[in-house]
Amino acid sequence: xxxxxxxxxxxxxxxxxxxxxxxxxxxxxxxxxxxxxxxxxxxxxxxxxxxxxxxxxxxxxxxxxxxxxxxxxxxxxxxxxxxxxxx
Amino acid sequence: xxxxxxxxxxxxxxxxxxxxxxxxxxxxxxxxxxxxxxxxxxxxxxxxxxxxxxxxxxxxxxxxxxxxxxxxxxxxxxxxxxxxxxxxxxxxxxxxxxxxxxxxxxxxxxxxxxxxxxxxxxxxxxxxxxxxxxxxxxxxxxxxxxxxxxxxxxxxxxxxxxxxxxxxxxxxxxxxxxxxxxxxxxxxxxxxxxxxxxxxxxxxxxxxxxxxxxxxxxxxxxxxxxxxxxxxxxxxxxxxxxxxxxxxx
Amino acid sequence: xxxxxxxxxxxxxxxxxxxxxxxxxxxxxxxxxxxxxxxxxxxxxxxxxxxxxxxxxxxxxxxxxxxxxxxxxxxxxxxxxxxxxxxxxxxxxxxxxxxxxxxxxxxxxxxxxxxxxxxxxxxxxxxxxxxxxxxxxxxxxxxxxxxxxxxxxxxxxxxxxxxxxxxxxxxxxxxxxxxxxxxxxxxxxxxxxxxxxxxxxxxxxxxxxxxxxxxxxxxxxxxxxxxxxxxxxxxxxxxxxxxxxxxxxxxxxxxxxxxxxxxxxxxxxxxxxxxxxxxxxxxxxxxxxxxxxxxxxxxxxxxxxxxxxxxxxxxxxxxxxxxxxxxxxxxxxxxxxxxxxxxxxxxxxxxxxxxxxxxxxxxxxxxxxxxxxxxxxxxxxxxxxxxxxxxxxxxxxxxxxxxxxxxxxxxxxxxxxxxxxxxxxxxxxxxxxxxxxxxxxxxxxxxxxxxxxxxxxxxxxxxxxxxxxxxxxxxxxxxxxxxxxxxxxxxxxxxxxxx
Amino acid sequence: xxxxxxxxxxxxxxxxxxxxxxxxxxxxxxxxxxxxxxxxxxxxxxxxxxxxxxxxxxxxxxxxxxxxxxxxxxxxxxxxxxxxxxxxxxxxxxxxxxxxxxxxxxxxxxxxxxxxxxxxxxxxxxxxxxxxx
Numbered sequence: 001x002x003x004x005x006x007x008x009x010x011x012x013x014x015x016x017x018x019x020x021x022x023x024x025x026x027x028x029x030x031x032x033x034x035x036x037x038x039x040x041x042x043x044x045x046x047x048x049x050x051x052x053x054x055x056x057x058x059x060x061x062x063x064x065x066x067x068x069x070x071x072x073x074x075x076x077x078x079x080x081x082x083x084x085x086x087x
Numbered sequence: 088x089x090x091x092x093x094x095x096x097x098x099x100x101x102x103x104x105x106x107x108x109x110x111x112x113x114x115x116x117x118x119x120x121x122x123x124x125x126x127x128x129x130x131x132x133x134x135x136x137x138x139x140x141x142x143x144x145x146x147x148x149x150x151x152x153x154x155x156x157x158x159x160x161x162x163x164x165x166x167x168x169x170x171x172x173x174x175x176x177x178x179x180x181x182x183x184x185x186x187x188x189x190x191x192x193x194x195x196x197x198x199x200x201x202x203x204x205x206x207x208x209x210x211x212x213x214x215x216x217x218x219x220x221x222x223x224x225x226x227x228x229x230x231x232x233x234x235x236x237x238x239x240x241x242x243x244x245x246x247x248x249x250x251x252x253x254x255x256x257x258x259x260x261x262x263x264x265x266x267x268x269x270x271x272x273x274x275x276x277x278x279x280x281x282x283x284x285x286x287x288x289x290x291x292x293x294x295x296x297x298x299x300x301x302x303x304x305x306x307x308x309x310x311x312x313x314x315x316x317x318x319x320x321x322x323x324x325x326x327x328x329x330x331x332x333x334x335x336x
Numbered sequence: 337x338x339x340x341x342x343x344x345x346x347x348x349x350x351x352x353x354x355x356x357x358x359x360x361x362x363x364x365x366x367x368x369x370x371x372x373x374x375x376x377x378x379x380x381x382x383x384x385x386x387x388x389x390x391x392x393x394x395x396x397x398x399x400x401x402x403x404x405x406x407x408x409x410x411x412x413x414x415x416x417x418x419x420x421x422x423x424x425x426x427x428x429x430x431x432x433x434x435x436x437x438x439x440x441x442x443x444x445x446x447x448x449x450x451x452x453x454x455x456x457x458x459x460x461x462x463x464x465x466x467x468x469x470x471x472x473x474x475x476x477x478x479x480x481x482x483x484x485x486x487x488x489x490x491x492x493x494x495x496x497x498x499x500x501x502x503x504x505x506x507x508x509x510x511x512x513x514x515x516x517x518x519x520x521x522x523x524x525x526x527x528x529x530x531x532x533x534x535x536x537x538x539x540x541x542x543x544x545x546x547x548x549x550x551x552x553x554x555x556x557x558x559x560x561x562x563x564x565x566x567x568x569x570x571x572x573x574x575x576x577x578x579x580x581x582x583x584x585x586x587x588x589x590x591x592x593x594x595x596x597x598x599x600x601x602x603x604x605x606x607x608x609x610x611x612x613x614x615x616x617x618x619x620x621x622x623x624x625x626x627x628x629x630x631x632x633x634x635x636x637x638x639x640x641x642x643x644x645x646x647x648x649x650x651x652x653x654x655x656x657x658x659x660x661x662x663x664x665x666x667x668x669x670x671x672x673x674x675x676x677x678x679x680x681x682x683x684x685x686x687x688x689x690x691x692x693x694x695x696x697x698x699x700x701x702x703x704x705x706x707x708x709x710x711x712x713x714x715x716x717x718x719x720x721x722x723x724x725x726x727x728x729x730x731x732x733x734x735x736x737x738x739x740x741x742x743x744x745x746x747x748x749x750x751x752x753x754x755x756x757x758x759x760x761x762x763x764x765x766x767x768x769x770x771x772x773x774x775x776x777x778x779x780x781x782x783x784x785x786x787x788x789x790x791x792x793x794x795x796x797x798x799x800x801x802x803x804x805x806x807x808x809x810x811x812x813x814x815x816x817x818x819x820x821x822x823x824x825x826x827x828x829x830x831x832x833x834x835x
Numbered sequence: 836x837x838x839x840x841x842x843x844x845x846x847x848x849x850x851x852x853x854x855x856x857x858x859x860x861x862x863x864x865x866x867x868x869x870x871x872x873x874x875x876x877x878x879x880x881x882x883x884x885x886x887x888x889x890x891x892x893x894x895x896x897x898x899x900x901x902x903x904x905x906x907x908x909x910x911x912x913x914x915x916x917x918x919x920x921x922x923x924x925x926x927x928x929x930x931x932x933x934x935x936x937x938x939x940x941x942x943x944x945x946x947x948x949x950x951x952x953x954x955x956x957x958x959x960x961x962x963x964x965x966x967x968x
Contacts, residue, residue, distance in 0.1 A: 100859035123526035164938030167487030284403035
């Protein structure tokens with residue numbers, strides 16, 4: 001078993017379940033505004049994961065685009081429509 | 088239907104996870120992906136372009152053609168949203184059925200925004216200009232610039248923001264950005280190189296070809312920043328106001 | 337010097353003209369039209385120049401973007417196959433641009449300049465997809481053409497928004513599958529350049545690799561989604577039939593054919609004949625799926641009461657022709673499929689233009705709107721007739737020859753079900769078009785049969801719509817008459833080694 | 836024995852597996868969810884999961900971020916040891932993919948708002964029912 005001396009693979013093991021939980025939560029929460037905010041958290045955790053894999057430029061972009069602008073766009077849309085979802 | 092989808096998705100997922108045993112180990116320095124092209128970029132990019140941030144060097148130079156179309160994608164999205172949502176002034180009266188209500192003026196928010204916007208924009212400019220040496224570049228800087236305008240619109244209101252940054256200016260900047268990018272490519276084409284071959288600029292600017300690559304990249308990053316800034320703000324404008332630009336969130 | 341730069345100019349000129357429209361043509365609709373026309377003419381002439389260069393020299397043209405040698409930089413590779421596709425795509429985009437003069441102003445009066453910018457971006461995205469020699473670059477251009485087509489399709493009639501939303505979801509799944517497939521190839525080979533990939537993939541241990549197989553399947557499924565091949569076609573008829581006239585003239589012929597080109601390119605330039613047909617074992621299954629696509633498309637077309645929807649189902653059946661022809665594993669079938677790309681663009685374009693002219697005049701797209709068409713709009717009706725004959729496969733139109741080669745290929749490999757499907761589809765198409773001709777030409781009575789002679793006054797569509805339509809119709813005959821020339825000089829060169 | 840190889844498999848490939856699981860979650864959301872905004876969220880999850888897959892390809896154990904150490908004290912253009920830096924190419928590709936993702940997201944949200952205005956709802960079954968009437 002060669003783990004190639006990754007410093008942070010424990011960290012990796014910790015974040016990945018959180019990312020998956022956030023993804024499932026974003027899809028299952030019925031309140032759309034909450035779902036979009038959870039999606040923002042998902043993006044931010046993703047961005048942590050990429051920083052940990054040393055993809056600094058990508059993480060920077062994701063922090064600005066994924067966790068920032070896309071969440072704002074989704075919140076803007078969620079506020080324009082009926083907030084309750086059936087599933 | 089849902090059960091069936093779940094079943095199919097789980098089946099496909101299990102198959103794909105099973106195929107990962109064939110993939111090289113995670114973090115293996117000798118895997119094909121980490122050894123062939125990547126080694127060349129790491130060894131040569133600094134020498135050939137004098138840009139230490141390898142991601143910027145590959146993004147704006149070796150694969151600059153991709154990045155140009157990436158900018159075009161952003162531009163295209165902005166136009167698409169505008170074409171879909173925006174309506175002419177007369178018809179839209181009852182378009183937006185439900186609009187989030189804002190109560191009163193939030194002084195804390197407004198003052199915090201006032202304090203934050205200028206440093207944000209300064210930081211964005213730093214990110215664009217310093218993208219050769221540190222993480223960052225046109226996209227990140229452009230998004231932050233756009234976000235500063237979005238913050239202004241969130242803290243105050245859409246109307247007052249639009250007085251500072253007019254709608255037509257937004258569109259103009261978005262087109263201008265792509266034009267700067269493509270224009271740098273076209274000029275190198277006119278100067279006798281291939282499209283986007285920044286080396287051709289060396290003679291014109293009186294610098295070595297390696298430096299020309301560096302300057303060319305700075306130029307295209309500025310173009311990218313213009314487009315991304317304008318379109319991020321424009322996306323917010325259209326989506327937050329439902330297309331009529333009367334009132335934001 | 338200019339001719340050496342022609343490959344990039346093909347897609348650069350429409351792009352720059354699109355930008356110019358946004359920047360300077362905000363106010364003037366005429367200026368926007370003028371600029372789009374310049375862009376399309378420039379692109380078409382660059383494509384002609386490239387085609388001539390390719391025909392004169394037998395080696396493919398390589399164009400290094402940024403001056404970097406492949407595989408480190410991106411390159412455009414133009415051989416006989418994509419020179420032909422570039423020519424036909426830019427040509428039909430030019431014809432549609434001329435045609436759009438009257439329709440766009442009626443259908444999208446408020447945003448003509450944005451419409452034309454998106455038009456130019458879509459065309460340069462499609463041309464870029466055809467010209468590129470890099471697997472990831474293809475994804476970026478795929479997304480450009482997809483995004484601009486979402487915007488163009490959304491500005492349609494009726495429930496266009498709903499069907500476009502479905503298209504976004506399905507299209508993103510397709511594009512993401514493609515991206516994931518390219519990821520699988522990249523992880524095993526470490527390169528993205530198509531020529532380089534094919535060299536790497538030729539080694540024996542790559543052939544056995546499970547992840548390469550998975551990558552191939554993901555890529556092919558992604559491309560099939562984009563072209564609307566049989567089990568993945570659900571989004572296409574709704575989306576295309578609800579689009580505005582110009583949009584459907586532009587997108588319906590080009591999007592599917594460019595996807596088929598992409599499929600051929602990936603199957604034979606990235607992977608190899610041996611890999612696709614011998615290492616993987618689903619060649620028979622794909623031909624069967626193509627048969628189902630043809631039969632289902634033809635029968636659904638027969639059931640439609642709306643002209644545009646009918647044409648969309650015909651497009652689906654035609655996709656089945658080409659996919660089946662490529663997967664027949666036979667040089668005649670392959671030649672038929674490649675030749676059919678060329679002829680199918682022209683015949684679908686011709687039919688959509690004719691139907692668009694009818695809609696422009698009558699405001700209605702049901703079969704009934706064709707009533708008296710030969711009296712009212714004789715020129716449009718003639719173009720419709722030629723296009724219909726070509727779809728049925730009546731000589732000397734080009735549809736006959738492509739069908740001939742496809743059937744020869746099916747017979748040579750003993751896959752008679754494909755031949756039967758082709759003949760069945762011809763039969764159904766014949767019924768379909770003769771029914772419309774009957775409505776248009778003979779049936780001048782209303783349904784109750786009382787024999788009230790309606791008076792059909794001559795009211796033809798404007799010249800700007802008729803001219804491109806007639807050029808299209810004429811090109812169907814010209815392509816048909818010069819079949820042997822085209823086959824000898826272009827199609828023969830595209831047949832991959834080992835087929 | 837069998838268990839051990841399974842654990843080794845999971846640890847050396849867990850990033851890929853996680854990416855593929857997220858892809859499947861996103862795809863399930865896109866296909867099976869009834870609410871159109873949920874479909875859009877699924878789409879974004881799908882896209883960022885693919886990005887995770889690519890970034891996992893580019894990771895190299897024991898390496899540093901892909902910015903060449905330079906400046907005073909470093910000989911310019913000295914031979915650079917490729918094992919010191921992670922693979923920059925997947926990062927470049929994924930920057931493009933992120934931007935494409937946000938572009939698609941914007942267009943999808945715009946169409947979604949339009950659908951809400953036309954049909955008054957974004958539940959797929961309610962829209963289909965309102966069409967039947």
